[in-house]
Amino acid sequence: MQKVPSEMSAGIKVAPDTVRIERHLPGPVERLWAYLTESEKRRQWLAAGEMELFAGGRVELRFRHHELSHEQMPDRYRDAASGEPMYGEIIACDPPRLLTFSWPGDNGRSEVTFELTPEGEDVCLVVTHRRLPDMEGMISVASGWEAHLGILEDRLSGRQPRGFWSTHKQLKEEYAKQFAAG
Template sequence: MTEDITLDNYGTLVEPDTLRIQRLLPGPIERVWAYLTESDLRRQWLAAGEMQMATGSPFEFVWRNDELTDPPGQRPPNYGEEHRMQSRITELDVPRKLAIEWDSTGGVSFELEPRGGEVLLTVTHHRVPDRSTLLSVSTGWHAHLQVLAARLADGEPEPFWDAINRLKADYEQRLPA
């Protein structure tokens, strides 16, 4: 039996420093899990980086957002062509939960829940240090998840940077000052 779920595609604050954003994605859960954990698939919507699937395992994320969509859209002037970040797996429950920590913007958990032929993905980004970072994290997750949803549906996503530029004003209004 499939439970109806209505999701607001926008992230919400569940605590002052914690953003939660959800997407109902085409399944099965193993396919969505592969897009979270396999570097070749993850680089198509988020960042490359080989992971050893073990709690405590370090890895490096490598973002090349210009490569996520064709065309990529207009990159804002304060973003580079590549960004690298050292990360570590902090929780692992294959194929239901992956939690990671990284540098100065806290950590992220990805939780997967089967919903009939679809999968509910819940992304929770915690310990966001300030409002500026929160706005960047919110627009970033929203745009990256749009790309993931399009990839899983075999569709074409909106140009990544155009989504970032459009979403920034939305999140500035939606998130408290």
């Protein structure tokens, strides 16, 4: 299994129900914004689906993890392989700097915010996921975001995407230790 660099598990628990992850990615900011908001670009690292980019607009996410990397999907996740749409709602949108929406995966109980700040040729991307139900949810969300963001970084850098499932598994172990200690 590929070793995940320790700096990849850089997410932190900033509140009892909130995880924050910061990544520096190849820019420019408009390119990264397109990978967050355009279905065909977003499907390469997270999930396809249309977004209505205004407060109150609909977010559609169709997860197809089997398309993200060369690895086979573990059996325990096969029930989520259908790519059935999940829907959320845009809470805030300020292109190309800020996007917040209710998270479709938990019927909108939590919300995710993407903040983009240009830094020379790169972009600082901060992902904050709030209103998570418990420690298990925080571990799952942090490791999921890190695995997805790693694939986004690979795509933006023109590299072969790393293995999603092996990365996710290792990150879950790292976050379980990190959050238990913190």
